[in-house]
Amino acid sequence: MFNDYKDMVSIDETCEMLRIGRNKVYELLRSGTLGGFKEGRIWKIPKFAVEAYIMERSTRKNETA
Numbered sequence: 001m002f003n004d005y006k007d008m009v010s011i012d013e014t015c016e017m018l019r020i021g022r023n024k025v026y027e028l029l030r031s032g033t034l035g036g037f038k039e040g041r042i043w044k045i046p047k048f049a050v051e052a053y054i055m056e057r058s059t060r061k062n063e064t065a
Contacts, residue, residue, distance in 0.1 A: 001051055009045050017050050028053070 002017055009017065014025050014034075026043075028034035035049030 001054075002047055005047050007047050009047055009050065011043055011045070014045050014050055018054070 005013055005017065011022055011025055015022055018025070025034070029036045029043060029045070034045065034053045036043050036045035038044070
């Protein structure tokens with residue numbers, strides 16, 4: 001999944017990967033729902049954190065259906 005992306009992705013790349021807006025990505029990061037860290041003013045998001053977020057959301061939706 002996401003082979004075209006490097007191991008660490010930016011906010012904009014995360015938006016592309018999840019097909020959501022910047023504000024939602026910032027909200028997910030601040031709440032801890034999506035893993036990442038700030039280095040100065042720049043957010044660093046591990047690609048595996050995006051993949052884990054997708055898998056967690058997919059699993060949770062299947063359990064409630």
